[in-house]
Amino acid sequence: MHRSRNPAPDSTWPGHKKGSRGYQRILLALLCAGVATFAQLYSVQGLLPLLAQGLRISAPQAGLTISVATIGLAVTVIPWSFAADRFGRVPVMGTAIIAATMLGLLAPLSPNFSVLLVMRTLEGMALGGIPALAIAYLNEEITKVHAAMAAGAYVAGTTVGGLLGRLLAGPIGELAGWRVGILAVSVVSAAAAVGFLVLAPEPRGFTPAPRVGLDRALSRLLPALRDRRLLALYAEAFILMGSFVSVYNYMGFRLEAPPYLLPVAAVALIFLAYLAGTVSSRWAATLSVRAGRRNILLGSIAVMTAGLAITALAPLPLILLGLVFFTAGFFAAHSVASGWTGSLTPVRPVTDEGSAPAQPGRAQAASLYNLSYYAGSSAIGWASGFVFQFAGWSALVAVLAALGVLAAATALLLLPGGRPGYDG
Template identity: 25%
Template sequence: MKLTIGLIGMFAFLQVYSIQAVLPVLMADFSATEVQVGMVVGATVMAIALMSPFLGMLSDAVGRKSFIVGALLFLAIPTALIAQSPSIGWLGFFRFMQGLSVPGITVVTIAYIGEEFKGRALTELMSFYVSGNVLGGFLGRFLLGHLHELIGWRLGYYLMAMLTLVGALWAWKMLPTSRCFEANPNFRSAVQTLGEHLTNRYVVTACLLGACVLFSLVGCFTFINLHLAKSPYNLSTGALANIFAVYLIGVIITPLSTTLLRRFGSARTVRVAVMVSMFGVLLTLVTPLWGVIVGLAIMSSGVFITQAATISYIAVNVKKGRSLASGLYYMGYYAGGTLGAWLCGITYARGQWSLTVWLLLFVQVLALLVASFGMIKTKSRTA
């Protein structure tokens, strides 16, 4: 079960950030600006933000497994169409189409875990799911960066689409059918639940924290590529893809976060993780490449622990309309990512990487304030 949940998490995020590894190439191929390529990253993130609560409500009405498999199948279509993009605008459109299907995997999988498992099993599976997200985020960037050097990014996306079809087949074969799901097809009831969630301190705090987290991650890992493609580093797409190996640290650290959560609780764990992430961002200002890489590793590790803690915070404390609650969290999470791609693009164009770092630190201070004053003690020590 851990393997299956982890792989579903991986396939969900295989496409979301893959484009980051070839941003310098896209700027040359399409004569695009920093803000334009930033919004190509943000297009998928924006669609995920828009669709997350709606797919959550729909899944609460019709089921879990069929939704996950169907979303993976749909995701393969725009992934293949990206290879045909005639302009940066069309590329952004197909990236947006990718994002429309991702919540059908992410939001529904979290709801599935929350319904089918309790206590320690729940927090462990959540950590494996986030580890899968981390692995998928790394593999998407790593594979496309190296595929571009071998066959070009366009043919690379055809192969990425085939991998997504493999993910759909795996989920169909290996994911057990829900046993504890109770359908709620009443739209009025769903709207009532939505209203309750919008005034639920657990949900609102998690949404705000998630927005700050993904703002930092998207802003950092999008524009560090442009920074490292310039002098004195002059890294190729393959070398930039290798930089994303720092993500693999998150695959190891995230399952270990379960121990931190049980011992210290979500609030304290998040506060420490955000401060660790801030230190990592500051470290990327050093000149030696190894120092930048260490900074990225520290920054991303803090982000992954924060994400795992926040997702568990919702799963433990929200009992009604779990899929909708997850959808609202992801709406806030990816809205933050969209803002990160856009605002960091403007900031990078005006002040290069150094000014971008200060914007990232400002947002992480906001995350620290949310964690300090918004998060309250969870109802279960397993959180």
């Protein structure tokens, strides 16, 4: 693992303040983790039309290369969170990032589609040790007043990773084949993994959990599953991420077909819309302190849905404009929702010995958010392929817009308005 020991926790540790050396190192380390994670996870998204042609498979089948990876991630985020409670956030994240990088380097060697799916599943399972733990790590090591802004900066960093993976894989894949495209991204991810291992500072706010049985470990999930605020945020993650992945999975197929007939390298440029998310995620996290989390979340969903509607229009410039608004709205919503999840710390039940309640199950709460997030990516991202294949882009937009309305209604009904800077 990344560290051989866990230093004794400092019960008076207030967290790194914004602008301090520790704060900057944590954000840089998590930027590297975000690049390594999301470049690998979604690199094949820019190659889906090439995969469909090269392996002679349909668009929904090609989309499975994304879905199986996100399923693998979703089912392992909770086991990774238990390991992190025992061994520490940074060591477990280091182990996960090393394993994922090794699998990413092996994936291009897959001899057929079935083996590729297996490799992508294993890669996703390894990557499950990073996203949820990153948010828990931030909330333990950064002062509370700056944690929301730090979470926004981390989400902004994940957009850089997602953008880099797609922009690199598409043009290289068109020139040298999809295998070389995936390999190029894996090499960059390996360099980012090294950056995380070097930069991540020793934790000071983490308290190792004692070794417990399976029933006690599972009991750590119960407070989060009983909290309607957290359940609402999990629903937001499922719906919004599913819609987001659906648009990017199948937009390439739309733009490579008549009347647009764009080449793969040109289609890869649509991922530049991620830069809007890099900006909006930090902006939303900062603004939520003043305007309130729920208000910014609802506004972000509205922007996302409006952008989606614009993509239904025929002119290419309007499609790209709609994609920018859609992407900005999504990452703003995700920044607010993920940071909110990290700040809600359900307390675990009193122990059998009658001791005081244990420390909050922050890693489990964040892991359930990520389980929902990637379950939505897998389920909605795959199922929407059939809507697109059989009914076209306008039908896909209508279905996803309805999901946006459902997400907004869930936020209104279940999430507290609170006062600005608090929200429940």
